[in-house]
Amino acid sequence: MLRNLCTGLCLGLALSPWGGSLVSAAFDASCNSNLVNYWGQNSYGAANPSDSQNWEKPLADYCRDDTTDVLVLSFLHIFNSGTDRLPGTNFANHCDVTFPGTDLLYCPDIGKDVSYCQSRGKKVLLSLGGAAGSYGFANDADAVKFASTIWNLFLGGSSDTRPFGSVQLDGIDLDIEGGSSTGYAAFVKALRNMYSKASDGKHYLVAAAPQCPYPDAYMGPLLSSSWVDMVFVQFYNNFCGVNNFPRFFNFEEWQNWADKVAVNKNVKVYLGVAGSPSAASFGYVGPDRLAEIINDSRPKYPAFGGVMIWDASQSYNNKVGGSSFAQSIKSTLRKGQKCASGTLPSDDTSSTEYPVETKTSNVPIATTTRSVPAPSTTTSDKPSVPSKTKSGSPSTPTDPSDTCVVEGSPCTNANQYTCNGYDFAQGATPLYLIDAWVKSGSSHPRERFPSIGKPHPYWSRRHRPLQQ
Numbered sequence: 001m002l003r004n005l006c007t008g009l010c011l012g013l014a015l016s017p018w019g020g021s022l023v024s025a026a027f028d029a030s031c032n033s034n035l036v037n038y039w040g041q042n043s044y045g046a047a048n049p050s051d052s053q054n055w056e057k058p059l060a061d062y063c064r065d066d067t068t069d070v071l072v073l074s075f076l077h078i079f080n081s082g083t084d085r086l087p088g089t090n091f092a093n094h095c096d097v098t099f100p101g102t103d104l105l106y107c108p109d110i111g112k113d114v115s116y117c118q119s120r121g122k123k124v125l126l127s128l129g130g131a132a133g134s135y136g137f138a139n140d141a142d143a144v145k146f147a148s149t150i151w152n153l154f155l156g157g158s159s160d161t162r163p164f165g166s167v168q169l170d171g172i173d174l175d176i177e178g179g180s181s182t183g184y185a186a187f188v189k190a191l192r193n194m195y196s197k198a199s200d201g202k203h204y205l206v207a208a209a210p211q212c213p214y215p216d217a218y219m220g221p222l223l224s225s226s227w228v229d230m231v232f233v234q235f236y237n238n239f240c241g242v243n244n245f246p247r248f249f250n251f252e253e254w255q256n257w258a259d260k261v262a263v264n265k266n267v268k269v270y271l272g273v274a275g276s277p278s279a280a281s282f283g284y285v286g287p288d289r290l291a292e293i294i295n296d297s298r299p300k301y302p303a304f305g306g307v308m309i310w311d312a313s314q315s316y317n318n319k320v321g322g323s324s325f326a327q328s329i330k331s332t333l334r335k336g337q338k339c340a341s342g343t344l345p346s347d348d349t350s351s352t353e354y355p356v357e358t359k360t361s362n363v364p365i366a367t368t369t370r371s372v373p374a375p376s377t378t379t380s381d382k383p384s385v386p387s388k389t390k391s392g393s394p395s396t397p398t399d400p401s402d403t404c405v406v407e408g409s410p411c412t413n414a415n416q417y418t419c420n421g422y423d424f425a426q427g428a429t430p431l432y433l434i435d436a437w438v439k440s441g442s443s444h445p446r447e448r449f450p451s452i453g454k455p456h457p458y459w460s461r462r463h464r465p466l467q468q
């Protein structure tokens, strides 16, 4: 279905050489074959600091074919209650100019790429939060105020400090992994209220990226009281992830949430996975195994909407059997896909490469008529590529988890693995173990790793060398 593509760009689209393929590539939320990639944190670069050639590419590079349907810009990672300061963003290696006196990046190039991606029928969301950052609300009133800020800076409103110019993103994603749950339900309610009043009728989205233990520690109240279009559940870095399929894998709990709790009865649940072994602390599974898990889950769970991957830099660099992890997963999703709308998206078996547009500037990015303050180029505000805070890339241990489900018990590979009751972790050198999760009365541990986002300071606190 073609929607929302004509927000001032119709002429450019009609004349563009690649306009003819729009229908087949357009995102259809009702399908169970959608692929979502987070973009903007270059986690491959964090794991491979010297391999700058393969660092995350500009956003447009991930929009040239039918592999990814939704790009989630990460992150708007600073928003504090109690101050009137603008929020802060970090897009790793992609943008380094801030509006004067703020942590808000001014990124017209990303804005052009957003336009290009939208012209290809993709949705582009902005993710708020992340595993590293400083954010939260003191109360609902703060949250309501902040909804206006987001609307004005990134969506249908207006402001002198719009990071992507007049380009309107397609919505937001909440990846709240710290702080408290205060205000998020009010935030979404206020934001959706503005969505409904959008003068151009554009359909804006709300997504959330909870971790798989249900209910989510920070977004539980939001997810039981507010409308969301889709959830990107992080099935990695956790006992309930794909690495523990089928034993502790808990998609069923999220299907139950969709059936019995969610406000939006058509909400879609995405299988969130790591795009390579170094994209997560643990829980990566390869494309073949993931295909089995998708094939098993999708027919069972009607809310299944597709796969979310952290992140683009990893999933496109991770080549397995000649194609990237991202392409393999999309190809698996295409087989037997269904869409409630009845129209199937393109069934190209290969991810078609569209002709590279002569220049992304073919897509007009309307410059705002308001005066954009001259961006400052102070290097002190320059976000850095995430630093690597752990040694080695954890891999899925070969130790079968079935043999070790008692917290603290030794495993077959003594001194290399220690059981935390649910999973194992292994670093390269030195070896790490995961501290046992704290149990709090529920059948599942309540504490878990922050996982989407840059390598997090928690890692040093929560991992300790095995021999000490």
Ligand SMILES: *[C@@H]1O[C@H](CO)[C@@H](O)[C@H](O)[C@H]1NC(C)=O
Pocket (backbone or CB within 6 Å): 288, 291, 292, 295, 335, 336
């Ligand atoms: C998954 O299912 C599709 C058909 O829907 C099939 O072609 C494919 O081989 C299956 N993959 C695995 C790993 O079972």
